[in-house]
Amino acid sequence: MGSIAAYETSAGRRYRVRYRTPDRRQTDKRGFRTKRDAEDFLATVEVSKIRGEWVDPTRARITIAEWAPQWYAAQLQLKATTLSGYRLSLDRHVVPRWGNYRLADVGHADVQSWVTELSQTLAASTVRQIFLVLSGLMKYAIRDGRMNRNPCDGVRLPRAKAKARGYLTHEQVGALARACGQEYGDIVLFLAYTGLRWGEMAALKVGRLDMLRRRMEVAEGVTAPRGELVWSTPKSHASRSVPFPAFLTSAIAARCVGRRRDELVFVGPDGGVLRSNNFRRRQFADAVAACKGVDADFPSLTLHDLRHTAASLAISAGANVKAVQRMLGHASAAMTLDVYADLFDDDLDSVATALDSRAAAAGVTAVL
Structure with a gap:
């Protein structure tokens, strides 16, 4: 004692x-x-x-400003875009507010008050990401033996509103592709019928295509956080084989003419990586506006909604959840169900319709 x-x-x-x-x-x-x-x-x-x-209390005397670089350097498993978001949260919100605090001096009530304050001016999703960074700092300090409790535990966060997704019909996909013009229309079709993320499409190389089997190996991704190109594995960290429909074969083949196996299939005007911001600003936004001008049912759309559209079209065509999971590169079928639960609701109607048809064919009737 x-x-x-x-x-x-x-x-x-x-x-x-x-x-x-x-x-x-x-x-x-x-x-x-x-x-x-x-x-x-x-x-x-x-x-x-x-x-x-x-826990040795002297080890918790390090300030947040001193501890943050050590935590950030340890996030080796994260993608460049995620790290870029964390960097912004650190520089704009976490360090300015907590930088002079020692780890041991951060209290639960203070964190809750800060989150409430942020929620007055920022979107719920933004507040959650900023909070995640501070909580991550504290969790890392616990693992390093500097603390035995996380003051962020139990903090109430604002409820994030689910973003409305834009799902296109086959006809609307075709209209959008035509509106993007001959040079870029095939990009819209490719994204809407394969479900690739933009970075996966932009990183696709000729050698990854199997034109006979109509398959492609998605093994890389490219992003441009803060304008700098970063190459990495796909978001799931695993490669996957993705099919493409036969009607896209000629367009994809045309993109590959004269290119080596290690060259990109889809390139920008300068022959380099096709950047989403440039495409969105120069082609996509105007094409969406043009479609909305002639089709009252055409939804507001982001580039990522073309991936959602691919899931919707695949499911409506009869693809099961496991096939959709593999196509999209989700970690599990459960994740696919969580993300697209609204689309699989329609399956309940088709199940009832199919049972009704089979029962009628067998002469089954209700006994009253």
């Missing part, structure tokens, strides 16, 4: 606790206003040592 001793200060009597760390080093903590506070602290220390949960 440790010991407790009183000492005098200009502000009055205070108490000091002396105790040994698990490695038998003697240390102390001063400044307790009452003997009861000192006794409670000493009891907590002894219990935490017995449970193997003791």
